[in-house]
Amino acid sequence: MTCTVPFTDSDRILLGHGSGGRLTHELIQKVFYPAFANPFIEQNHDGCTFSVASGNMACSTDSFVVDPIFFPGGTIGDLAVNGTLNDLACCGATPLYLTAGFILEEGLLLSDLHRIVLSMKEAAAHADVKIIAGDTKVVERGKCDKLFINTTGIGMVPAGIRIAPELAQPGDVVICSAPIGLHGITILSARESIGFKTMLKSDTASLNNMLGHLLTNIKEVHVLRDPTRGGVATTLNEIAGSASVEIVLYEATLPIPEGVKAASEMLGLDPLYIANEGVVLVILPEKEADEALRIMHRFPEGKEAVVIGRIVDGKPMVRVKTLFGGSRIVDMLTGEQLPRIC
Numbered sequence: 001m002t003c004t005v006p007f008t009d010s011d012r013i014l015l016g017h018g019s020g021g022r023l024t025h026e027l028i029q030k031v032f033y034p035a036f037a038n039p040f041i042e043q044n045h046d047g048c049t050f051s052v053a054s055g056n057m058a059c060s061t062d063s064f065v066v067d068p069i070f071f072p073g074g075t076i077g078d079l080a081v082n083g084t085l086n087d088l089a090c091c092g093a094t095p096l097y098l099t100a101g102f103i104l105e106e107g108l109l110l111s112d113l114h115r116i117v118l119s120m121k122e123a124a125a126h127a128d129v130k131i132i133a134g135d136t137k138v139v140e141r142g143k144c145d146k147l148f149i150n151t152t153g154i155g156m157v158p159a160g161i162r163i164a165p166e167l168a169q170p171g172d173v174v175i176c177s178a179p180i181g182l183h184g185i186t187i188l189s190a191r192e193s194i195g196f197k198t199m200l201k202s203d204t205a206s207l208n209n210m211l212g213h214l215l216t217n218i219k220e221v222h223v224l225r226d227p228t229r230g231g232v233a234t235t236l237n238e239i240a241g242s243a244s245v246e247i248v249l250y251e252a253t254l255p256i257p258e259g260v261k262a263a264s265e266m267l268g269l270d271p272l273y274i275a276n277e278g279v280v281l282v283i284l285p286e287k288e289a290d291e292a293l294r295i296m297h298r299f300p301e302g303k304e305a306v307v308i309g310r311i312v313d314g315k316p317m318v319r320v321k322t323l324f325g326g327s328r329i330v331d332m333l334t335g336e337q338l339p340r341i342c
Contacts, residue, residue: 020229021333046087049157056157058093060084063150067340071190073201076149077116078123082206084151085127089208090224092163093155099133101150106141127206161215165242167222168283172311175282177302180232181260184274184338200259203278210299218292223283228342230333233272236318237332246314251322253308273333275341
């Protein structure tokens with residue numbers, strides 16, 4: 001493994017620019033925001049919502065370059081579908097349609113492509129969405145690593161729903177829907193060059209059904225975010241910055257599986273920064289927490305949901321209260337822990 005040194009004055013793209021952490025944010029602020037700035041981009045979310053004649057809609061797009069393309073618990077195909085659907089659901093939208101774009105390397109086995117396309121079909125059917133458009137490009141051998149996939153999703157936002165990072169406020173609690181770190185450790189173990197094995201499986205899953213029920217039954221949900229690249233720590237730092245609040249996590253309640261803990265200790269990783277693909281962070285008033293947990297526990301994706309922290313007045317930061325009564329600041333990820341994780 002190579003640790004990417006976070007040089008911020010480089011004139012070239014570094015692996016760390018794809019981490020979801022500090023370098024990614026610098027790239028967005030210096031390159032993409034100035035070029036593409038508009039009210040939709042400035043919503044500063046994984047997707048955007050926009051008005052139409054009959055209400056609000058949401059749109060999100062994402063590209064997937066995971067290595068390897070097949071791994072315990074999933075493929076690059078269902079990961080591409082679930083990832084974009086979850087970004088829509090975290091905008092408060094009911095996902096309706098997807099588009100899919102493929103960059104294929106010369107020499108890719110047709111049987112592998114067929115397996116991936118079928119996994120996308122099954123994931124879309126499970127989430128009750130339709131893939132309505134697509135595109136395929138083929139590049140020379142060596143110009144792409146097997147295949148890359150881009151998915152774009154469109155969804156409808158029910159009337160009265162507004163989900164946004166800046167809505168987090170003191171008195172809110174943070175619910176984590178499932179154990180963290182499973183996807184990142186699974187991908188790492190599936191890479192033959194690492195020589196590291198585990199029985200863990202990726203948590204890739206669509207969350208829109210569970211979140212749809214949550215929004216139907218809970219009047220106040222302030223923030224929904226899926227902690228993918230950069231993990232729980234980076235996602236919560238983004239929210240803390242947007243809302244200008246402090247987020248306090250409790251180490252005792254963080255849902256970190258023993259397998260993830262063991263692998264992280266061996267590899268020198270922090271589970272709070274490891275990518276997830278079937279986890280959502282829900283931020284809402286404490287008075288709504290018990291009912292939210294009851295709803296989430298009815299679904300396979302939320303059966304282990306737990307409160308992991310709360311929002312308090314303070315400087316924008318994320319702090320963890322340790323088992324020994326102390327605390328530590330958890331900053332935004334700098335550099336790249338695990339490249340090509342999604």
